[in-house]
Amino acid sequence: MESLKFVRKPKRPLPQNNRITDQRTLDAKEINPNAEQPSQAATRLIVSSSPHFLNTESVPKIMHNVVTALLPATAASVYFFGWRALLLIIVCVVACLATEYAFQKIRKQPIKIHDGSAIITGMLLAMTLPAGFPIFGAILGSVFAIGVGKQLFGGLGYNIFNPALLGRAFLMATYPVLTTTWVWPRTMEKAIDAVTAATPLVMAKFEGKFDVPIMDMFIGNTAGSLGETSAIAIILGGLYLRYKGYINWKLPLGYLGTIAVFSAIFWYVNPAKYPSPLFHLFAGGAMLGAWFMVTDMVTSPVTSLGQWIFVIVAGILAVVIRLFGGLPEGVMYSILFMNAFVPLLNKHTRPKVFGEVKAQKG
Amino acid sequence: MELILIFISASLINNFVLTYFLGICPFVGVSNKTENALNMGFATTFVMTLTAAATWPIYNYVLVKFNVPFLQYVAFIIIIAALVQFVEMYIRKASPSLYRALGIFLPLITTNCAVLGLALFMVMREYSFLESIVFGFATGVGFTLAIVMMSGIREELEFADIPKHFQGISITLIIAGMMALAFMGFAGLIRG
Amino acid sequence: MGMILISALSMGAIGAVLAGFLAFADKKMKVEEDPMVEALTGALPGSNCGGCGFAGCRVFAEALMKGNALPNACVAGGSETSKAVAEIMGVDAGSMKRNIAVVLCKGGNNEAERRATYRGEMTCTAETLTGADKSCSYGCLGLGECVDACKFDAMAMNENGLPVVFYDKCVGCGACARACPRNIIEMHPEDHKLFVYCRSRDKGAYAKKVCKVACIACGLCVKDCSAPGGIALKDNLAVINHDVAPQNDESIKRCPTKCILYGIEESVTRSNYFASIRK
Amino acid sequence: MGHKTFARGVHPSYYKELTAGKRVEAAALPKTVTIPLQQHAGAPCEPLVKKGDLVTEGQKIGDVKAFVSAPVHSSISGKVKDIELSQHPGGFRSLSIIIEGDGTAKEWGGPAKDLSSISVDALKDSIREAGIVGMGGAAFPTSVKLAPPKGKAIEAVILNGCECEPYLTADHRIMLEEPEKVVWGLRALMKTLAAPKGFVGIEENKPDAIEALRKAIGSSTDIQIIILEAKYPQGAEKMLIVAATGKKVPVGKLPLDVGVVVNNVGTAAAIFEAVNWGKPLIERIVTVSGNGVKEPRNLKVRVGTSFEEVLSQCGGLVEGGEVEVLNGGPMMGIAQPTLSVPVIKGTSGITVIAASVIKSSVYEACIRCASCVSVCPMALMPYKLGDFGKAFRTGEFKDWDGLSCIECGCCSYVCPSKRPLLQWIRLGKLKVRQEAQKAAAAK
Amino acid sequence: MANSLGYEFKKGLWQELPPFRLVLGLCPTLAVTNSAVNGLAMGLATIFVLFTSNILISLVRKTISAQVRIPAYVVIIATLVTVADLFLAAVFPDISKSLGPYIPLIVVNCIILGRAEAFAQKNSILPTAADTLGIGIGFIISLTIMGTIREVLGFGSIFGVKLLGEWFEPWIVMILPAGAFLVFGGLVALVNWISSRKAEKAASAAMSR
Amino acid sequence: MNNIVKMFLNLIVIGALSGIILSGVFGVADPMIKANKERELKEAIFVVLPGAKDFKVLEKTVGQEKLIVYKGIDENGAPVGVAFKADGGGFQGNIGLMVGLETNYLKLRAIEVLEQLETPGLGDRIREEAFKDQFKGLEVKPKVEYIKYRKPEKPNQIQAITGATISSDAVVKNINRAVEKVVANFPQEEMTRAEAAPQAAPKEAGNGK
Ligand SMILES: Cc1cc2nc3c(=O)[nH]c(=O)nc-3n(C[C@H](O)[C@H](O)[C@H](O)COP(=O)(O)O)c2cc1C
Ligand SMILES: Cc1cc2nc3c(=O)[nH]c(=O)nc-3n(C[C@H](O)[C@H](O)[C@H](O)COP(=O)(O)O)c2cc1C
């Protein structure tokens, strides 16, 4: 029952994948040179559907701005973890770009690696890995993130799950030990004598200690993944994005706010057992997740109500996993879990149409 | 408390579909539209709860009593089949509108191995009657959650540019794999 | 020994109860069904696996009846089932004359003027929503919506920007005709051979200005047609009455624009078309 | 300070400075005019003249009995050369009367009559007979709006002076140059509808027009000027009503269901001329602007003049490259495949956009950035509607309220992936319409 | 429907290869294939039930009235499954343990009832035997392949024999549920790809003639 | 009516046959299954109580719960230690241990993992000898503890498996809980009392209870 597929439209194939090609101009000019214009023979009239004005935003522009916004965090990670961190970032970015290129080549699609989205995925994936993570693992994660997490769905815009987080989740499941083997930042090497480091969250979970100075976590002077340490660098980048208008304030602030409020409840009940909200905000991936992952347009809801539900549930889940789960960190899973709900959220939280009187059907 | 833990465990942490691979066929088959998925989920939850309620006494008061526990598979599957049929007919009689929404999904449930799996797990874990019912209900809820999530995603993907050979069940299963990755975050949430 | 007895008895008892139950159900709760759906359901595996995308075999059968499903959608049953289903549903294929699709425009890129350039969604219907770029407002837009609509690989766009129907592949489903926003494609029994390949109802002068192969309503074919009333002019267009006009080439000889043609379509089969392209 | 406005919407660059300061000038008398018999929403007219007939300026040459329709008049004196199908600026071909002019032009004018001396019926009659249609773009016959069903009281008439489309300044100039006509027309509308209140909604970027209208209104309190935020589509009826009165026109309902009638300021001025001078709607102000035209101007053009002729009075198109010639502004205007199309009653502007600004011809996948959702003034989900429309999924299209789209184009405007959302939504609407027709035919 | 026995047998090996082409019996395929041995064992258990039950059903099909068809079949299948389960528990306790509750779940494996309904019920013994053997062997092969892939990537071994050296860092995900889904999805795509290649070749061969 | 009779007959016959077949198979298989279980239990006890040649089952009911301990004895009937099961949740599911305790209730003799669902290659490394060996001679007073990343410093400490702290933690917690119960409910005298020496012949399977 396999139907035969040939080039159905020889010579001038219909644009594949809905791309509007400009072939028609060529055809008309070349094949029918005496198709006259009523006036000004040299000027060609274009017909298209309104609106005829479009704003100047474009996908590459947005993506390149996000890359820019990630630079402070990159710099911070290099400062704290040395050149090894930079190497890891470069490897991830290159592997992501290469995977994207390979897929587009195989599928005979236009090559779009310059749009920058794969760079973001690579950078963010690297940000979620410990500085000592092996290179082959980083490559594997990148290939999975882009190949399976993005291109299998059709590429930019179609993926359901955040590719960088999916790559990280895959690595977590593939190499659970390697992904949780931390190193101390260069700045505090001599402070502690143990070989492997413990992140603030691991210490909180397994040793019941959460006395890391908040200031250290704010600046980034703790063990952890590249991008989970320096809160200030991430906030800087996030504010830049907010200033540029590429992220909706609801998402990061809603997420962080939920984490703060929800963890504050436990903290209030038993401050000896549960860490403070500030600890939760600055520990682990909360900042990176809030500013760069919850805000990923492709994998977050488009409606206002949907966005609220998304961040609030994700925030609660993150705290629940941190406090009660088997794993020390819940940011990644909370976001991935809610990613799967985004289509449903979009469908069922549509705003009321202008002038709609009757209640929306539930 | 014990009951709440069973509920969370069966619906989220050890989600039947995503960690025990039970009920994959309907999970793949009926997840293309949210409405269908939701109704299938409701129907399954209903049958699962009933199954737990019906098989527990049979197992504990009949099979164990007469010392013939090896008849459990045969007995369970017959009970399930009869139950599904009974529910179907009852609904058809009692409420045609509900039947239209749910009834068509009921036959599908007989061959849903999640239901039998539920009965077997219930026996294996030696749950009490109340626990069994909660377990049955929670499993159904977990199934509903997974299938509804999947249906939402699949509806969204109708417009996606998925590589040809991956379309259909292939991408559905891969997404299930991703959902399983996401559900891993719940691991260890409840410990003794 | 006791165990064997107990087992046999209890299982027998369960069987009896079940049988009674089903017998009761069969009598009391039977709901009248469409016999065709019954027959189809019978032909299906009945495993209710959901593999067809419907919630169970019966629903699939109902969808088949309504024409919402293809006979081969059942994965569990495989090819036998598809055959059986097709047999039950089978329209008496032999008794009907085959229809095929005819594209009634020959004004491709080489013949017809384009006064502007269209930008936007590249489908014909989308283009008709804007001021179309083709000067002739009846002609083929060349974006191949009809080709996309054909589920049987029976069409392709040629180099000239016009759709071609493959005589050997077309099953006469009419999907292409429904898809075309300019109503250029018509369904005809395959013994119709004579067609005016133009739909322009513009006055001759304008039609000629914008397309080399337009019907300019000169009336020569009307005169040359041996059967009176076989061809008539209507709204600046020659119209063939296929019941009357002889299906031969006598009336096409003097057509100044060669828009009336005889019997060209049947020569295009899928393989010879692609073979010719390959060269 | 925030001015009154509606939720969502966009802020395109306006480029109004190109023509905002230029007085309206009379265009040259055209040698021939092509007058389409359908220049309005509703039933097309039937010709009242034959080929070869002599006609005078202002003579009625087409009419039809239908309620929703408006007669058409000859805009010059001369001879009917032909009646045939010709390209209409709406993008289709329609039956048109082609008149060859004799070179003479009529003088119109006269004093303003006292409104109280004219009966409501006389007002309605002269508006219908003058063929007045909405000049804000949709060309809806004004006489229909003036005949609300019994039992619907109209509380307010709102004059639409927003002119939120980029480039266009025709309404701006009318308000500036002929504010008395506008005010008189508004009062006439209020009288026919027995509406106690009148509003004029003007965007804050036209302070001189606001000033001129204030003066024309004088001290009377029946008319109030409402200053609105300069935002697109502020001029859309529903958005204007909610901004001015706070009332939302319910889905599927008309403004008169909330007791409001909206008219363009140009319409009001035309009513003045029709009632006082007996001048039918044969002439209108057209803004010719855009970066593809050499000398942007505001012209008073006779209906039926070809775009080509109008453009040549503005220095012509820039040479070379590609241009889009639009009937209307860049957000809602219709691109013309040929310059032989005539100016019609609804042509508020001819905008020419040259290559540098023309839409890129490539689009990308939707990245669900939510921009379209957050600008849609109707609170729809354009990215989904686009998908449904493109795939002809009419059921879902209707479920997601695709039919409520007012085709403002904000969604396409903001989309960073440059997706032609509005075009797809139009496809969806088209299919819904076709299906409805088919269903009706089946009955 | 008079196909040769050879055809009935062969179709299960590719044309209707379960579970990739014939999308049935997914649960055991996914659940027990974390090693090649488990896959093989599950396959064998399934083919035993599939074969015997379908033969039985084909034997008794004429005597069973339509209304009780499904319950009767289910009882037959469940009986055979219990036999298989008891046998494994008695003789191969280790395998029985690692397959866990998935052996009893053969009862509801859609393949078995599916084949019973689609084939055995309508055919006599010989074609039924050919059909079920083909399908069953196809199923065994599929499960073993799944198991092998997952074992090689997840443990670096095959049938328990170390295959990849020390340098290989096992992909633990492959043994986890997520890995099962991913591998299976990938294999389905692979099968799709191969069959479309086949079809294309056949078509181009036909065209060049 | 004929049909209904047939329906009844169909199902009754099939059901009865199924019952007969199954009880027959069960009759053969059950002793073997029981023997398998018995052997497993025995092996586990002997592993955690090196030197034991036989064991005695002691039972107590505390509230709802039934406590079972196995008192290991050597060839002379002298007690060599007590063994008991310790269950509790790990990372993925239940972890079932057999724990061997010295009769003085001070030190562990050894432990064995009976059942676990931990992640292969990670949590399931609790089955490795290196990990289990740490418990040999480990002090249970005040209680067993684990320590991360470093070599144990105190006699009641073990080192947790890196990356599987949770599983290690679960093992430790299970042991502590079970030891506590045993110590509380079985007076030490009971354990130190000598028993009759075991017969030379291995016990008949099936009466371990
Ligand atoms: C998106 C959109 C924008 C509009 N903008 C204007 C405008 O700027 N000025 C205007 O007079 N009418 C505008 N209109 C038309 C009005 O909605 C309304 O039809 C008109 O003001 C009614 O007056 P009329 O019948 O006199 O034309 C717009 C309509 C739409 C849908
Ligand atoms: C079918 C139809 C009937 C209408 N009937 C009335 C009417 O009775 N009264 C009225 O004031 N406007 C009526 N309108 C006009 C609309 O309210 C609106 O002014 C017109 O469509 C132009 O608006 P726009 O320029 O915003 O598109 C009608 C419009 C349509 C399409």
Ligand SMILES: Cc1cc2nc3c(=O)[nH]c(=O)nc-3n(C[C@H](O)[C@H](O)[C@H](O)COP(=O)(O)O)c2cc1C
């Ligand atoms: C896929 C996966 C499987 C895991 N399996 C186990 C496990 O079996 N046992 C365990 O204790 N922790 C398991 N973990 C938990 C993490 O490794 C957790 O971070 C670890 O217990 C922290 O301990 P550490 O401080 O020793 O690294 C698993 C985590 C992942 C992502």
Ligand SMILES: Cc1cc2nc3c(=O)[nH]c(=O)nc-3n(C[C@H](O)[C@H](O)[C@H](O)CO)c2cc1C
């Ligand atoms: C604000 C913002 C945040 C983003 N965050 C992520 C991210 O967390 N992970 C990722 O893979 N891509 C991210 N991207 C890039 C892009 O959206 C992503 O590659 C798509 O999900 C791929 O389809 C982000 C883009 C933007 C604009």
Ligand code: SF4
């Ligand atoms: S769509 Fe149908 S009628 Fe048209 S060419 Fe294809 S098979 Fe023929």
Ligand code: SF4
């Ligand atoms: S025949 Fe119709 S649908 Fe086909 S390409 Fe031409 S205009 Fe488009």
Ligand code: SF4
């Ligand atoms: S969907 Fe319609 S109303 Fe909404 S922004 Fe787009 S064009 Fe405007």
Ligand code: SF4
């Ligand atoms: S604006 Fe464009 S990219 Fe953004 S959500 Fe809408 S359609 Fe998608």
Ligand code: FES
């Ligand atoms: S095998 Fe089909 S549902 Fe489990």
